[in-house]
Amino acid sequence: MKIAxxxxxxxxxxxxxxxxxxxxxxxxxxxxxxxxxxxxxxPEWLDFKGKTxxxxxxxxxxxxxxxxxxxxxxxxxxxxxxxxxxxxxLKEGHKQEKEVAGKNYFFLGNSEGIxxxxxxxxxxxxxxxxxxxxxxxxxxxxxxxxxxEIRLICYGRIYKRxxxxxxxxxxxxGLYREYPQLKLVFFDSLVGKDKRDPRPMIKTHVPHEFHLNxxxxxxxxxxxxxxxxxxxxxxxxxxNTSAEAMACGIPVVCTRSGTQDFAFHNQTALVxxxxxxxxxxxxxxxxxxxxxxxxxxxxxxxxKIQEFSWSALVDKLEKIFHEKLK
Numbered sequence: 001m002k003i004a005x006x007x008x009x010x011x012x013x014x015x016x017x018x019x020x021x022x023x024x025x026x027x028x029x030x031x032x033x034x035x036x037x038x039x040x041x042x043p044e045w046l047d048f049k050g051k052t053x054x055x056x057x058x059x060x061x062x063x064x065x066x067x068x069x070x071x072x073x074x075x076x077x078x079x080x081x082x083x084x085x086x087x088x089x090l091k092e093g094h095k096q097e098k099e100v101a102g103k104n105y106f107f108l109g110n111s112e113g114i115x116x117x118x119x120x121x122x123x124x125x126x127x128x129x130x131x132x133x134x135x136x137x138x139x140x141x142x143x144x145x146x147x148x149e150i151r152l153i154c155y156g157r158i159y160k161r162x163x164x165x166x167x168x169x170x171x172x173x174g175l176y177r178e179y180p181q182l183k184l185v186f187f188d189s190l191v192g193k194d195k196r197d198p199r200p201m202i203k204t205h206v207p208h209e210f211h212l213n214x215x216x217x218x219x220x221x222x223x224x225x226x227x228x229x230x231x232x233x234x235x236x237x238x239x240n241t242s243a244e245a246m247a248c249g250i251p252v253v254c255t256r257s258g259t260q261d262f263a264f265h266n267q268t269a270l271v272x273x274x275x276x277x278x279x280x281x282x283x284x285x286x287x288x289x290x291x292x293x294x295x296x297x298x299x300x301x302x303x304k305i306q307e308f309s310w311s312a313l314v315d316k317l318e319k320i321f322h323e324k325l326k
């Protein structure tokens with residue numbers, strides 16, 4: 001089976017990681033996997049085992065399966081010679097969502113929540129393809145000792161409003177007077193054409209640090225230095241950072257957005273119905289006050305997220321692809 005995927009770039013984004021990990025697993029299983037992007041460059045931040053080609057060579061080869069998730073490159077996806085084409089929905093609410101839902105594609109969704117929404121709104125069939133997390137990168141590691149701090153870990157891309165970083169900051173500010181040992185720990189990478197640096201955009205009196213452009217080999221270390229991971233995303237498909245934090249064995253406070261497959265309130269995480277500083281603050285405070293709850297949720301979250309490896313996702317995709325090619 002020959003499989004092609006189209007991406008607008010190969011920089012550090014969750015949606016890009018998904019295709020790199022899927023491509024690596026399919027390549028290990030003996031399939032030909034080709035990743036097309038505008039210039040055909042190989043990703044520098046993650047070892048990729050498949051082939052890379054530029055959009056200029058789209059018509060040079062015929063594929064059994066074509067994959068795409070990015071609306072901006074749909075004209076190129078139309079040019080791809082593939083027996084069956086799948087649009088893989090990774091996030092909600094794009095202005096072209098309705099247009100794509102009306103096309104003669106098969107549809108995949110990267111979480112239960114996004115699939116339900118699409119099926120209800122557009123009366124289409126959306127095949128479940130959630131996950132995943134790479135346990136070779138994200139796993140519990142040795143925690144540094146001697147820090148008398150309560151560390152809240154948060155994804156730091158503050159200029160993306162839907163990431164909800166400002167909600168996490170406001171929640172921390174509401175806790176800081178009672179817990180002066182509180183510290184915010186952010187992380188992000190310089191990505192995109194403008195390479196915006198989010199660090200100057202963080203405005204808060206709560207002590208904080210920012211880790212920028214950490215290599216993948218250091219991400220588990222960063223997560224595990226935290227006591228609690230907090231996510232306040234909106235319109236997420238799959239919350240990569242919440243899943244990664246769980247895989248690293250730390251308790252998670254999150255919204256329902258992008259986490260419905262693995263975050264169950266008071267079982268594997270503490271979940272708020274929508275991003276709100278008040279709601280986030282209340283759940284974080286529960287974890288600060290209750291060490292047993294932190295340990296229980298960290299353990300249960302770790303065990304649950306093991307179900308969502310990239311290998312497990314490719315098992316599902318293999319079955320889907322073979323069924324559609326019959």
